[in-house]
Amino acid sequence: MWRRVVSLSSFISSSRTSFVAQTASRLNTCESLTTGIAQQAKGVIAPKEKTPFITFVLGGPGSGKGTQCIKIVETFGFTHLSAGDLLRREIASNSADGAMILNTIKEGKIVPSQVTVKLIQKDMESSDNDKFLIDGFPRTEENRVSFDQIISVEPNVVLFFDCPEEEMVKRVLNRNQGRVDDNLETIKKRLQVFEALSLPVINYYSQRGKLYTIKAIGTEDEIFEQVRPIFTAFELHAAG
Ligand SMILES: Nc1ncnc2c1ncn2[C@@H]1O[C@H](COP(=O)(O)OP(=O)(O)O)[C@@H](O)[C@H]1O
Ligand SMILES: Nc1ccn([C@@H]2O[C@H](COP(=O)(O)OP(=O)(O)O)[C@@H](O)[C@H]2O)c(=O)n1
Numbered sequence: 001m002w003r004r005v006v007s008l009s010s011f012i013s014s015s016r017t018s019f020v021a022q023t024a025s026r027l028n029t030c031e032s033l034t035t036g037i038a039q040q041a042k043g044v045i046a047p048k049e050k051t052p053f054i055t056f057v058l059g060g061p062g063s064g065k066g067t068q069c070i071k072i073v074e075t076f077g078f079t080h081l082s083a084g085d086l087l088r089r090e091i092a093s094n095s096a097d098g099a100m101i102l103n104t105i106k107e108g109k110i111v112p113s114q115v116t117v118k119l120i121q122k123d124m125e126s127s128d129n130d131k132f133l134i135d136g137f138p139r140t141e142e143n144r145v146s147f148d149q150i151i152s153v154e155p156n157v158v159l160f161f162d163c164p165e166e167e168m169v170k171r172v173l174n175r176n177q178g179r180v181d182d183n184l185e186t187i188k189k190r191l192q193v194f195e196a197l198s199l200p201v202i203n204y205y206s207q208r209g210k211l212y213t214i215k216a217i218g219t220e221d222e223i224f225e226q227v228r229p230i231f232t233a234f235e236l237h238a239a240g
């Protein structure tokens with residue numbers, strides 16, 4: 001929907017440059033948009049706004065975020081944006097930031113927020129969907145604030161896959177995806193970063209009543225049965 005009406009959105013005169021405003025224009029249907037433009041030109045109504053449904057997916061390395069995201073996409077029709085995958089795509093495309101991103105990932109550290117948020121923003125804007133699973137983000141308070149400033153949309157749901165450290169290490173070492181950061185030395189650093197920088201973000205959303213904690217042990221299907229009712233309660237469906 002966003003992409004289909006994107007060329008029309010430039011006809012809407014608005015001094016606001018926030019993502020919400022851009023999003024609102026893109027989420028309107030062509031028909032209502034055309035009518036809306038005419039009415040706005042006459043000063044009859046304000047632009048209609050609809051914000052996307054955003055889920056942040058958090059948890060330590062190997063807690064099963066990516067695995068569960070695949071199931072959520074299949075069942076509830078979200079678009080999956082993995083921050084780690086977007087960063088790895090930048091490395092593979094030899095972009096200007098590629099070398100910096102690779103070194104940061106090798107060290108298990110966090111890439112500057114603006115870089116990551118811009119990649120997320122680009123994919124959100126080019127998507128037809130209005131339901132997004134943002135996986136592995138925000139990993140720091142800086143990530144969270146940067147998203148807030150650039151995208152200007154609050155998450156509806158924050159999932160936290162809570163997994164014992166021992167299990168996470170075991171899973172990462174068995175992952176076999178050829179990742180530069182899936183080795184014992186980097187995993188130790190990533191776990192430290194998770195505890196020091198990501199747990200405060202998780203606490204932040206807990207205090208705001210947005211956090212859904214999933215016990216991330218058991219089979220993939222057993223874990224998904226904890227996830228399913230969260231989205232069912234929001235009346236989200238694959239076709240919707
Ligand atoms: N419930 C589970 N039990 C055992 N292994 C799992 C489970 N969920 C995921 N895995 C495996 O653990 C590894 C890490 O999972 P992944 O989804 O990539 O985690 P994350 O994205 O949180 O790092 C993968 O190899 C995946 O197949
Ligand atoms: N918001 C993010 C997400 C990932 N990253 C980097 O990308 C690495 C891999 O992230 P990932 O989400 O793919 O890792 P997993 O938790 O899925 O194992 C992280 O360890 C960070 O170095 C980041 O800097 N900022």
Ligand SMILES: [Mg+2]
Pocket residue numbers: 065066082084136
């Ligand atoms: Mg992952």
